[in-house]
Amino acid sequence: MSEKPPQGPQQESGSQPASDGREQGSSRRRLLFVMAPLGFALLAGILAVQLLGGEPKKIPSALIDKPAPEFELPPVQGYDVGLSTADLRSGNISLVNIFASWCGPCLVEHPVLTRLAETTDIPIYAINYKDAPDNAARWLKRNGDPYARIGADLNGRVGIDWGVYGVPETFVIDGEGRIRYKHIGVLTEDDVQGTILPLIERLRQ
Amino acid sequence: MRARRFLIGLAIAAVLFGATGAKAFSPDEPLTDPALEARAQTLNKGLRCLVCQGQSIADSNAELARDLRVLVRERLAAGDSDDDVTDYLTDRYGDFILMNPPVKGANYVLWFGPVAALLVGGTAVFFAFRRTRASRLSGAGRGSASAPAPLTPDEQRRLDTLLDDDPS
Known part of the structure; x- marks a missing residue:
């Protein structure tokens, strides 16, 4: 237990070149871990809006700003x-x-x-x-x-x-x-x- | 007496035949010209039933779908081309009435969006895969990134103390 504090920094300085490359990879991986749920959340959001909020029955009319049909x-x-x-x-x-x-x-x-x-x-x-x-x-x-x-x-x-x-x-x-x-x-x-x-x-x- | 019974039977038969006859002569009846009827059926399959949306008017029992089938047959019988019929309907209901939206304008996203997404995603996966393989190959000698680095003497000592450690 008492040995721990000095051991930590020592260990890190010893493996400096390796940890540098690992750091780069892990930051990229962290980005992926953020992007993937974010992308999923975006997709889920769009689907939820379409499913719950948007009214699929309401189709925009093709006749807007056109003369009323002859009848x-x-x-x-x-x-x-x-x-x-x-x-x-x-x-x-x-x-x-x-x-x-x-x-x-x-x-x-x-x-x-x-x-x-x-x-x-x-x-x-x-x-x-x-x-x-x-x-x-x-x-x-x-x-x-x-x-x-x-x-x-x-x-x-x-x-x-x-x-x-x-x-x-x-x-x-x-x-x-x-x-x-x-x-x-x-x-x-x-x-x-x-x-x-x-x-x-x-x-x- | 027998004649009267015969007449009643005849009347019932007439009513029954009349009923089936009326059904057969509904305006939804196929066109007599088989070529024209084939065109009508092809068109119907490509037109969306706006009430049910997921179905074509050929598949739907909705009232409006029936009316549109009648309309399609009428217009074909009147000499309209297939394009005339679809134009007539898109003028009134917009592109939404077509089961296959036309390849134009904002619909490009609809048609080519998935392919583009697949290409972008595939390219990303390809490069990511190539990079990890390259780093694994180059890093194999140094024992970094992919393979776990062998323990330093310090780490080994720490591990030993942890394993030997008495919980008390």
Whole structure:
């Protein structure tokens, strides 16, 4: 025990050339030991974000900043007017909401759209996507109709032209009838206040 | 009486045949031209079902996949080329609808990224391996790096004391 302190330094000075080379190798090895877990952590992080945070269902629309597709849809059963491309070029910024009576989430966002229609002058148009005519009429009667105009897309062909792959979807259309934004899924009050209204405000300037 | 029973039987048969007939005439029906139908099926295999994402529209039972199959057949029957059909769909849904994303723009990373990573990693491993082998060969004589150095007299003495050491 008492011999140890003097032994240590002596030993190190004795093997100086060998320990120099060993030091170089070990620092490289230490770098590897740091880099490997770091690289793994980076990869795991990306995968975790994609798996948990990122919503893989949300595919960016190919139609952003392009003119809304040409279409002309008949009215929903019991209504007088349908919806066509010309309605979207009225000079007003408007919303186009894709909905269906068979779509549960549409019912969830319905109060949000209703409030938006009541509190602002933004016209909300709708495409009733692949719905049975009497179901659509009954759904609107029961839940209220916040829409300025509704077109009935019975076979879903206009929906394909709009790049629709799930309901609900909501588009922001500028005054010239160009698609400026697409929201996929339920539109919440936060989406309206945080994204939709600020965007419309910016487009109006 | 027998005639009436016969008529009822005939009516039931008509309903049954009508039902199967209606199914057979759904718009998802294969095209009559076999060459056109073959093209439709090839196209369908290369188009992603956007609802299910991992499947092509040829494999999917989703409503939208069915609608897109109908659309593909309709456009081919109307005389569209294969490229016309894929262009029509990518205009609306973007490149994501293609099972094999086109080799362009940011997709280069997608296509060649793994190969590049393999090359870089392989090169790194190759040089690392060569270096350790070189140092092992050159260091063998001096007994450094790879082979453990023989114990110095000091170390040997320390080892002996440790081994002899009484735990008490």
